[in-house]
Amino acid sequence: MKKFLFQVFIALLGLGALGLLAAAVWLWTSDTGRQWRAQLGERSPNDALRHLQRRLQGHTRLEAVLLPALQAAQRRLEIEPPAGALPDLGKGQRSEPAPRPAGLVQTRRVDSPQAIREALMQATPGTDIVVAPGLYPFETKLRLGQDGTALAPIALRAERPGTVWFAFGQVEGVLVDKAHWRFENLDIRGVCPRHDDCEHAFHVVGRGHHVVIRNNRIRDFNAAIKVNGWDGDWPDHGLLAQNTLVNSGPRQTDKPVVMFDLVGASHWRIQDNHVAGFVKAHGNQVSYGLFAKGASEDARFERNLVVCTPSGISQPGVRVGISFGGGGTDPGACRSERCAAHEHRGGLAANNIVAHCNDVGLDANRAQDIQLLHNTLVNTAGIGARNGSGVRLRANLSDAGVWVRDGSRVDRQLDARLAEFFDPALARALQWRAQPATANAGIPAFADTDFHRIRRSEIAIAGALNSL
Incomplete structure (x- = not known):
């Protein structure tokens, strides 16, 4: 979770000092911000990101400040799989048939x-x-x-x-x-x-x-x-x-x-x-x-x-x-x-x-x-x-x-x-x-x-x- 918060912090820096200050003040002083921080403590960073994004819905000003940072953090957390088909590592259906089941008489x-x-x-x-x-x-x-x-x-x-x-x-x-x-x-x-x-x-x-x-x-x-x-x-x-x-x-x-x-x-x-x-x-x-x-x-x-x-x-x-x-x-x-x-x-x-x-x-x-x-x-x-x-x-x-x-x-x-x-x-x-x-x-x-x-x-x- 510390790594996640650091990633959000870095993303907020990209918004400028004013955006960072506004977000920090809100998270640490408002009742809603304190509730958010308490709820995030036991969640994975991925879950915390989605939780924050849901809670931001309807808060237009906060969305404008925080959503870009959360989206940037998400890109760091959830790495896109490589292009092309992934190998099946020998799992799933095989080209050789399953052995004929025992006990079949007709x-x-x-x-x-x-x-x-x-x-x-x-x-x-x-x-x-x-x-x-x-x-x-x-x-x-x-x-x-x-x-x-x-x-x-x-x-x-x-x-x-x-x-x-x-x-x-x-x-x-x-x-x-x-x-x-x-x-x-x-x-x-x-x-x-x-x-x-x-x-x-x-x-x-x-x-x-x-x-x-x-x-x-x-x-x-x-x-x-x-x-x-x-x-x-x-x-x-x-x-x-x-x-x-x-x-x-x-x-x-x-x-x-x-x-x-x-x-x-x-x-x-x-x-x-x-x-x-x-x-x-x-x-x-x-x-x-x-x-x-x-x-x-x-x-x-x-x-x-x-x-x-x-x-x-x-x-x-x-x-x-x-x-x-x-x-x-x-x-x-x-x-x-x-x-x-x-x-x-x-x-x-x-x-x-x-x-x-x-x-x-x-x-x-x-x-x-x-x-x-x-x-x-x-x-x-x-x-x-x-x-x-x-x-x-x-x-x-x-x-x-x-x-x-x-x-x-x-x-x-x-x-x-x-x-x-x-x-x-x-x-x-x-x-x-x-x-x-x-x-x-x-x-x-x-x-x-x-x-x-x-x-x-x-x-x-x-x-x-x-x-x-």
Whole structure:
């Protein structure tokens, strides 16, 4: 925060002595100014800037004096990502197909939208629904007919990625309310003219437990993967792995924009995904890459690459990388006790790389027993704990701070600054070149493997990568 205030001070100098004097007098002598300074103390500099800008609205004279300084400080804090495409670092959909699931004993081949609908409704445990190469448009949601089992799941898949495309023009693509289904190797795109009308590629609800969504490319939805309870049932024990979740531009909606939106379900694994480009243009303009909330438990976010904004980091709105608690939950949607005890409990975020977010890369909101281990944050506002959260931090690497407020508790050990290990400019391009000397090498390992699934030795380094 001291660095932020210094940057604002330097920017004010550019306005001249009169502007600096007027702003300083107002901040330190007026009741409103004193309230602002008190509120800023527990906020990240990025959040403080937005807070100040909101409070200035309607104060014409103050806006004329302070807004140019705040905008200049924002340009120093939020560094524009490098031009061109960023690498996916081996995350998201791969060109090689996911291995054929075990327990599939019969194959049903389909080659038309109607054949796909019928197969989904008629499949029995152990059925492998294989879609022929081609483009398949849909205008109404796809439904499932029967449960699979642990030993005999039901699968809908392409034999090879990049050969089967689903174009969804409906609010929900696939309603997953049956257990033990798998969806693999598909390319799915929302094609609604109005963004309000393309909400979810997959809506996992109620009895849709033990779903596997793996090695798909999914783009242009408000909340690509939505998970929540229904009629007292909760879709626990899901796996979201090796998927690419992206949007081609800001979502023109006031509905929630969250690439993975989990409410109330427990024991989910979210691993090795590439998540990028989630900007909410309307409403509260707050969006998230991945979150778990709604009195859920034991979500594990591991080895994901999350890039809030590949370009335009300071465009309107707020982008958060990974969150336990999100923005809070309507009490009626909570799993238990109207979320009175927690939004999330027992969650883990380990070995993730989160980049180019104008708010925190990792967030805990009314979340308890949260572990944040060996994550690397690049060009974000750091790590936030709010509303009474309890968080354990170990060996994270970041170019920003840790922001603790509202009575939250943080146990922090062996975190390090990004610049101690990597050239910051190259890190912003997601390219890693070690600095000549490292200040914090040789610490205990808190996660067995790293971002690339390379096994760590007992002595490791901070951040998601195992070696320099």
